[in-house]
Amino acid sequence: MKKLCKLVSVAMIATMTMGVFVGCGSSAKTKTPATSEKSDSKKIGMVVSTLNNPFFVTLKEGAEAKAKELGYQLLVVDSQNDSSKELSNVQDLLQKGVSVIILNPVDSDAAQSSVMQANNEKIPVITVDRKSNGGDVVCHIASDNVKGGEMAGKFIKEKLADKGNIAELQGTTGASATRDRGKGFHNIVDVDKNLKVVSSQPADFDRQKGLTVTENMLQSNSNIQAIFAQNDEMALGAVKALSTSGKKAIVVGFDGGDDAKKAVDAGEMTATVAQQPKLMGSMAIENVKKILTGATVAKEVGVDLKLYVKTKK
Incomplete structure (x- = not known):
């Protein structure tokens, strides 16, 4: 009788342990919160490295003007020169159901995590001004x-x-x-x-x-x-x-x-x-439209530079 009880106890523990492992396996496959909302083709996310710099403010304004013209809703977030905040911003935008993310990275190496987060959710990424040194980026827009x-x-x-x-x-x-x-x-x-x-x-x-x-x-x-x-x-x-x-x-x-x-x-x-940050922002939105309409998008888009010096009078 004691042997029988012992065997039953071992069997019960094994069954419970298997249940725990099954539970862990199923939770690992659960989709991240970023997929909790269906992506909206009119909703675009823009992650800017810092809005404490006039250059990036102008970049944002160029994107906003073109988005308004083309009928897109542009959600702009500020990473405050913090790569960890950048990743958090990308995750928040994915959760809000954006269809494309425009990323101006804080750091090109750290940006890989942000890009791959979007890649995992099948959301296209465009980088502007600064590149990402990893992940799948559909288009990069920058000066040479x-x-x-x-x-x-x-x-x-x-x-x-x-x-x-x-x-x-x-x-x-x-x-x-x-x-x-x-x-x-x-x-x-x-x-x-x-x-x-x-x-x-x-x-x-x-x-x-x-x-x-x-x-x-x-x-x-x-x-x-x-x-x-x-x-x-x-x-x-x-x-x-x-x-x-x-x-x-x-x-x-x-x-x-x-x-x-x-x-x-x-x-x-x-x-x-x-540089021409306003034009860069505008071009980013134009390339978003190409992505969403299935048009061909160039991997690299260059924006002209010129040397500004004092004009002689």
Whole structure:
């Protein structure tokens, strides 16, 4: 009798254990909350790296204007330069049933998680300005940042008459724009032994950090003749640092924002490599329409750049 009871107990425990495993297996296959709403072909999600930067505000406005014109509902969210918030934003938009996601990544490596989240839900992704280094992206819309960096390098080289000390303010570490603008710039200046990059430091595309980093550079290197900032916000920070220190240098930014153009016109900044963020936002929506209507979409869409300098009167 004791043997029989023991066998029954073992059988019951085995049955219960199998039930637990079956339960775990079924929950693993449950769809994520992002599929809880059916996707709406008129609802588009846009995830912006930060709206604390005029460039990305203009990018957003370009997308909003074109979405309104074409009859789409555009849901815009701000990642506040935080990759974890970016992923959370993508998950929220998927849950709200968007049909396409336009992503302006904070960091190109970290963006892979956001893109793959959308891939898992079969929602197409378009990246703008910065690439994702992973996942399936249908279309990438951006300026040729390598070419823009080369434009800045050539301009500085010409202004310095092929000789001088240069400082470089880098953008956010890991962003494709940082890598590509830096690559283009160094393609030009590194081949000339009479041009020397005496300091190259990140300032995260931020004006205040651009100011602080430039102040430190000027203290360490008293003879800087030119500064290349990988965006206008850092360039404007560098302008302020130069003004405070009483020193002068060529300052070239990148983006072509209104504040930078005003600074160039006022003679405070020397030049900026001008992008067209409004056009980039508009083109993103146009390519959304192509995706949703089954039209052919280019894998890479380039947006023209131009060098903005003070016009002689």
